[in-house]
Amino acid sequence: MQEAPANPKREDVCPSKQRELGEVRLQIERAQGPEFWRSLEELAGSPEFQQMLHREFPKGAADWVDEVSRRGFLKLMGASLALAGMSGCTKLPLEPIVPYVRQPEGVVPGRPMFFATAMPLSGYASPLLVESHLGRPTKIEGNDLHPASLGGTDVFAQASILGMYDPDRSQTITKLGDVNSWSSFVQEIKGPLAVQKGLGGAGIRILTQTISSPTLADQLRALLKMYPQAKWHVYEPVNRDNVVEGAKLAFGRPVATQYRLENADVIVSLDADFLYAGFPGNVRYIRDFAKRRNPDGVMSRLYVAECTPSSTGAKSDHRLPLRAVEIEGLARALLVAVTANSPEAGTTAEYAKFVQVVAADLAPHHGSSLIIPGDHQPPSVHALAHAINVALGNVGKTVVYTDPVSANPVNQTESLRELVSDMRGGKVDLLVIMGGNPVYDAPADLGFADALKNSNVGLRIHHGLYQNETAELCHWHVNDTHYLEMWGDARAYDGTVSIIQPLIAPLYAGKSAYELVSALSGVSDATGYDVLRAYWKGQHSGGDFEAWWRKALHDGWIEGSAYAPRTLSAKLGSLPAAPTSEARTLEINFRCDPSIYDGRFSNNGWLQELPKPLTKLTWDNAVLVGPKMAGREGLKTEDVVTLELAGRQITGPVWIQAGHPDYSVTVHLGYGRRKAGRAGTGAGFDASPLRTTGAMWFATGGKLTKTGRTYKLASTQGYQTMDTPNGASRPNVRRATLEEYRHEPKFAQEGTPPPELTLYPGYDYQRQEYAWGMAIDMTACVGCNNCIVACQSENNIAIVGKEQVVRGRHMHWLRVDAYYQGDRDNPKAYFQPVPCMQCENAPCELVCPVGATLHSTEGLNDMVYNRCVGTRYCSNNCPYKVRRFNFLLFQDWETPQYKMMRNPDVTVRSRGVMEKCTYCIQRISEHRVDAERETGGQIADGRLQTACQQSCPADAIVFGNINDPNSRVSKWKAKDRNYGLLAELNTRPRTTHLAEIRNPNPELET
C-alpha cells in the first residue's frame, strides 16, 4: 500500500474520531495490495468495527456540530476503498528499465516489449528475455545473446511466470501468523541486533540457499564484518556437495567444471543427467550436444551408465543400468582401463565388456572425449572422472575448470549440521532463514524442525515466497519478491553475471533478499535497485557507468564477467579406497523431481501437470521399481509399498520403470508438502524422512514391503511402446543406426503415398505467399519438456488437476511421447514431440458439423472456438489425437492474478469447446503485420518462431514458410530423414519429423 488513504484535514476530525479512524487506518496499513479486500472483510468483522457500525454514529458524534467532519469521515472511507481497489491495478516499476530489442518512445498498447533478466535457481542464473504486455510479464523466452542460453530455456524458467502470479504466494509480512508491517519488523529487529552488536554477532545465524549473486554476497560479507562472530550457513536439499568435495579430492579446492560438448566425440556419463533441467548449464549443454548429433556430419557417441532412467540415458547410444552404488566401481575400472591402456585388466564385473569397449572407444579420442559424473555420485566418482578426463587430455578442450559459481562453496550438508548443533547448543539467538524450506527438506537425521522449535532461538525470521512449513515455525515471515519483481544479479553456470531486472513492481509489496540484508545491516529503506547499482558502481572502473549499466540491462548480462578457465594440477594419488562390495541389499535413490525440483515449485500447476520425461506421471511422485524387481516382489504399478531405511519409513505407490536396475528403487523429492498451496499441498508422498546426511542421494540396506493398498497415479501416456500387444510394431518413431542410415538414407520415407493419390484436385498452396510448415528433429530432441510449458504459457492453456488427468483430459497442445523399445530391463527410449500436424487433408475438418475447424489458404488447420458446439467428432477422427477438449470449465476465470498473466493475443477458451495447436497463429499475424509495415515484403525466415521452437534448447523444432525453398524448414523437409507421421493415411501432415539416428558402437551391439 503505497497510496495512503486520502488525508482529510486533521482539524476537521474530532480527536476521539481521529483515534478510532487511526486504528482503522493502522489495520489498513498493515494490509498489502490486493490483500486489502480480504483485510477489509476481516476488518469489518473485527469487534471494534462492528461496534462502530452498530452505534450508527461514531463515538462522540453528538459532539459533532460541524457537518464537514461527517463528510470528511465519509470521504476518508470512500477514498480508502477506492484507492484500495486501485492498488490492485498494475504498477509500473519506478526505476528506469531498458527494453531489449526496440527502444519505444512510449508503450504502444497491444505491442509487447521484451526485457532481459535472469532467473536464479540454486544459485545458477538462467538468462531470460521476458515478454511484457503493458507492464505485465506474460511469457518467458531465453536470452539469445547470452552464452548460457542462446535462446533456450528450461521448464523451471518457462513455468516461473505462473509462479510469480501464484495467488497462494505469501502476500504480507506476518508475525506469529498475524499480518504485520515492514516498519514494525524493522523496529522489532533493532533490539536483538543491538544486543548482538555487543556480542560481536555471536548469536546471529543466517541460512541462505546457494547464492551466486555478487551483490548479495558482498552485502552478506559486509554484514559478517559488522558482526564478526555471526555465521552464514548455506543449505539446499539439491546441493552439489559431491561436486565440491570431489574437486577438493582431485585438486584440493572447490572448482566448477564446465563441459564443452561441442568438442566431444565420445561422451561417458556416470549417472549424470546433464540433458535435463536442474543440471547447471543444461540449456547450453543440450544445444551443444544436439549440434553434435548430426548424422550428416561427425556424430558424437554417448555412453551412459546410470541408475534411475533419465532423459540423458534415453538419448544415449548405449545405456548401462547399474545400481548407483556400483557406478564407482565402474569409474575405477574405466580409469584403470584408460590409463593402463590395457582394457582387459580393468575388472571382472558384469560390466567388464562395457568398460572394455568404452575404454577402447575413448582411447583414440584423446582430447575429444568427455566423462561427466553425476551430482548424485560420491566425491570419489567425481575425483575419478577428473582423473579420467586428465588422463585423456580433455582438460582445456572438452573440460574447463573455473572458480565455483556459488559465492560460498561450502559443504552444505555440513553447514546445516553445524547450524543445527549450534541451535541445540543454545548458541543461536537470531536466525534468519532466507529462502528455502529446511523444515521440510533438511536431512531427517539432523532433526532441523525439532531444533528450530524446541531449542531457544530467540528470534526466528523466515524470508520466502511462501508461507511454508518453515515459516510456520518462525516468529516473523517476510514475504520475498519473485525474481520477476526485483532487482538483483546472479551468475550463470559459466560465471557470467546476469542482471535481474524487475518486470513489474512487487505484487504484494514483498522485500527482496537484498533489501532484507540491508535492513539487517541497519539500512531499512534501501531499495534493491540502490543496493545493486551501488555495488556495480563500485565494481565498475573507468568509462561511463550509465552507458555501461544501460548496456548490461539491455543485454541482460555483464560482458566479460565469465570466469576465466583455471589451470589446476590434479593430485590424484589420494583417492579413498574403493568401498567394499555391497551385498545385494535394496538401494534407495533420492532424486530431485524433474518437474517440481526440490519442492519449491510444488505449487506451480504447470509443473505439477507437466508429464515427467519418462514416466509421464503428473501430480505425484512414485517409487520407481525395475521390472525384474517388480517381478520378484510381485509388484504392480500403483501398489502402495512401505520403504524402510535405518528404522525410518515412508509409504508410496509403485511405478514400474523399464530400465531401472534390480535391487534398487528411486524416489523423488519435493512431494508430500504439508503447506504448499492449492496445487502442491498433499500431492504425492514425502521422501525426505529417509534421507540422511550420510546418504543424501542413495543408501543401501533398504527394505520394501507391500501394504496391499493401491493408489491411483495420473500418467498422461498409458501405453509406452510402439509394439502393439498382438506382436506387431508401429513405425511412429522411425529410427536407424548411423550405419543403417548411411546405407539407406531414405529409410524413413517408406510407405508415404505420392501426393497425387486423391480423387479430388488438391488446393494449390504454391500460389499463396506463405505455406506454413514445421519440422521436428527427433535426433536432436532430448525430451526436456520445455516446449510443453512454453506452449502452455504462450497459448493460455489450462491445467485440469490430477483427477481429470486420470480421466484422460489433460490439455497440452503439444505433447512429447516417450516410447520404450526392446528389453524391458534396458530398453531403448525415444522422444517424439507431437503438436498438431496441420494436415493438408485434415480428417478433423471433414466431420465437423458446424464448420468450426477449417483450412486456411496458408495450410493451417484453423480452429474457430466461437463456432464450436463440442461434438468432439474432430478429435475422434484425428489419427494423432492432438485435439484437446474443455470437458469442464478448466480455465480459472476468477482469480485476478491469472487474468494479468494470460497472453492477451490468445483467446481464453471456455467449457465445451475443442482446442489444439495453432502454430502460434497470433505470432504469425503479428509478424505479418510487422513485415508489411516495416518492409512491405515477406516475413524474413527465422524471425517468426513458434513458442515451442523459440525456447527449445536443442534447436530441434523449425517452423517457417515451405513455399520458400531457401527457408530453414524447407531445407529440413528436404532431408532424407524427413517423414510424415502416419503419412500412409494420406493426411499430408505439415508437421513432419526427422527420423532418429543413433550412433551405437558395433562392438556393444548384441
Next chain:
Amino acid sequence: MAEQTDQAANRQAPVISPGYTFGTVTDKISSIVLTRPTSNGWFVGFGISFLLLMLLLYAAGYLFVRGIGIWGVNIPIGWGFAIVNFVWWIGIGHAGTLISAILLLLRQSWRNSINRFAEAMTLFAVACAGTFPLLHLGRPWLFYWLFPYPNTMTYWPQFRSPLVWDVFAVSTYFTISLLFWFIGLIPDLGTLRDRSENRWARITYGILAMGWRGSARHWHRYESAYLLLAGLATPLVLSVHTVVSFDFSIGIVPGWHTTIFPPYFVAGAIYSGFAMVLMLAIPIRKVYGLEDFITDRHLQNSAKVMLATGWIVAYGYAIEAFMGWYSGNSYDSFTLWNRLHGPYAPWYWSLLSCNILFPQVLWIRKFRTQPGLLFLVSAIILTGMWLERFIIVVVSLQRDFLTSSWGMYYPTRWDWATFMGTIGMFLTAMFLFVRILPMISIFEMRTLLPEAEVKAE
C-alpha cells in the same frame, strides 16, 4: 387330408382368436382405456418409470451446469455412452416403422394387432435417442447451429459432416413416425370419443379425432393418406440407420471405416427393434388379457424376423473380422485383435454370445411360442445390441493409430443415470400410452374378423 389341415392350422396360428365380433373387439380394446379401473400394478410401474425420468432430468440438469466432463468421455474416447445409447435407441425404433409401414405395404395383415404400440414404441425410442445428441454437445445450448437457418452470423452447417445428415435423418424420421402414428389413431380416437362417458375425455378425444365421423369419404381419404405415409416411411427404415452408420464409416478410425456398416446397422436395428416389441408385447398381452389379439402367431413371426436379422448381423461381424485379416492393414487387424483380446474382450465375447449364440434357440418352434423364454431371449438381444454399439464406439476409439494416445473409458454414475433415465422416459411414455390410447388398433383388428370379409354376391 384332415391331418394336413391340422398341421397347417398348427403352423399358422390365428392372428385373432375365433369367436369375436366387431362389438366385442371394440369393447375389449377400448375398455382398457375407458372403463376398466387402473390397476395398482400400473401405478407401481408408472411410478418407477417416472422416478427414472426424474433421474434423467436431474442428470441432464447437472450436466448443463457442470459440462460433459461429468461423464466418462475423454481424449481419445470422445464419444461414450451418449452415442452408444443414441444408436441403440434409434435402432429400437426401427421395428415399429418396419411393422407399420413395410408390412402394411406387403399386406401382412397379422401386423394389425401389434402395429399401434410398435409405432408408439418407435416414437418414444426416437425421442429417447434424440435427447443424446443434444446432451452430448459440449455447448448444448447451441444445438440449433446444426440446422441450416437464416441468421446474421453468416453461419451455415458444414454439409460434408455426417452429423448434419444425422440431424435431417432423425428429425425426418421423428416427424414421419409421429404423423403416421397420429393418422392411424384418428378412427380409433373417434371411437373413444363416442364411447367415453367422461366429459373431459370426450372433449379431448373429440379434438384429437379431428371431426372423424367414419363416412365413406373419410375412410377413402384416410386410406390414401395412410398408404402414402407408409410409402414415405418405408425408405426411412433403411435410410435412418444407414445415415447413423455413416457417422462411423465416414471416419478414419479403424473399426469404423468400413463399407459393411449400412446394411449391418439396419439389420441390427430391426433385430433390436423386434426384441423390444416382444419385450413390450409379452407383458402387455398377459396383463391386459390380450392373448386373443396378440397371439402365438405374432410371437412366432417376430421370433423369425429376429432369427433372420440376427444372422445378417452375424454376417456383419464375420465380414468385419475377415476384412481385418484380409486387408492386411495392421491397424484393422489390431482392432480385431483388440476386440478379441484387449481390455474390453469380455464385452466383445458377451456381445457375440448375446447376439449370435443365445438367439439360436429360436430355431426350435416350441421355444418360439413360449412367451417367458422369448422375453428372456429378447432381453439378451437388446443387451447384445447395446454391447455392439459400445464395442463399435468405444473400443474402436480406445486404441487407434498412435500407441501413445491409447486410453481407457470408464463410465461414470452420470453416464448410467442418463441411460437409465432414458429407459425411464421411454417406459413412462409407454405407461401413459397404454392407459390413455388404444394400444391395439381397433378398426384394423375388426378388418381381421370373418365378418369383415367381403363376400361376392
